[in-house]
Amino acid sequence: MTLHRPTKRNAIDMPLRIALAEALEAAMTDERVRVIVLTGAGGTFSSGGDISTMQRQEAALTRPRAQAAQRVIRAIWQGPKPVVAAVEGFAFGAGAALAFACDRVVAARDATFSTAFTGVGLAGDMGIFASLPARVGAAAARQLMLLPRRLSGSEAKDLGLADSVAEPGQVLARALQDATDISAGPPLALAGIKAMYNGAPCSPAETLEREVDLQARLFDTDDFAEGVSAFQERRRPAFHGR
Template identity: 40%
Template sequence: MNATAAPQDAVLVERLEGVIQLTLNAPKNRNSLQSPGIYEGLMAGFDALEQDSSLRAAVITGAGGAFCSGGDLRQLAAGSEDDVRTRMTRNAWLYRRIALSDKLIVAAVDGPAYGAGLGLAAACDVVVAGQSAVFCCAFARVGAMPDAALFWSLPARVGIPQARRLMLWAGEVKGSEAVSIGLADEYVAEGSALPLARQLARRIAQGPVRSFGRIKTGLRQAPMSMEQALGFQLDNAPGLFASDDFKEGAAAFFEKRAPRFGRGDE
């Protein structure tokens, strides 16, 4: 892979086989979201994902043994209420971009994912936890409350009772337990999460991206009533059945071969 750098080298960008990999690269600050260039680099990466039709999936990971430590406590403590509100208003777009993207985003979590770093991982569509991964909704430890869209993403992943425990008691959750409660989707018992995350992202990139996008949109609106579910499928499914991907998938089924999705995007 060839790597290029986002502003101030804070986010390294790699592209290969339809996947864009965004690596948080501020190891001295344990990849804090308030490190210079991190926010800008991630947003630029999402711009590329949305605007480049050859990019069909993304991976977010961290350098230097940490995924993301969340916010910078010194900066937050030094700011006024208005300062925090301004910063939080800006950062909200980061989680919106992940949730609203039609393309799937995979988090490769090695080391700590604390606070807003947990929010960054939990907002992603697929979370892969490596051997060293540690998740923590740490806000109550310092007298704060969860932000980073965690009141949306955490209950959606683990349910309200488990989210309550994670938010109130701010306990650490390691890789295998994270999978057992739904906080992560895959666990790598030995080594890094990144190889498996890349593998899954390549699988996504080679798959029916429009179908994946509609599934993502539907799940973002869950739980639905029956009428909402029927309305959603009526609004979205007919277009997929008329798509090049469906025609290719049906042809591949009858020809007993693997489908080659995405050819209509070329």
């Protein structure tokens, strides 16, 4: 999927939020789709929210806009398919939050990340208060929000904001290769992994119970039987999500 407002550096306005949410929701229910790769047109990921469409207004008028942004993140987190962000150029504000919400982030070495929200008097949305501390820890996330700075793709990788770096112009190819590798995995298990990490916070004891439930369900699947057979036969398994 490509964010396609290149003349606006793929700034996220209301129509783009709706279109992206709808596309993600459709892909999450499409049996032909195993993995989603999200990127931006024109050599950049996203410059963030479209400030040209913003103005001071009552909270009640802003709520639908904010909820539309959260719908995108809910589609990523609650859907069963892994999402890989391919980040070239800028990922600022909501654009950075969108990338961090994905299951894997592949960034160009010279990409530029910044939380940036406070520059226009905002705190942040699109899940950044969950995704950022999940990636770098609460203390580091707090500092990145309080004192926004521009980080290169390499610096983002060192901090844990990105999972892999590639040379400029090679990011999408790397992300697609990663997606191909992930797509060879068992779909039901991948969905279970996402659900475990993206579910509501729970105690260690509750996590153990959730692991038992997930593992018990997966033992009774065609994919598990195929995985065991492939192991015994020394061949690559062919998983089908059944």
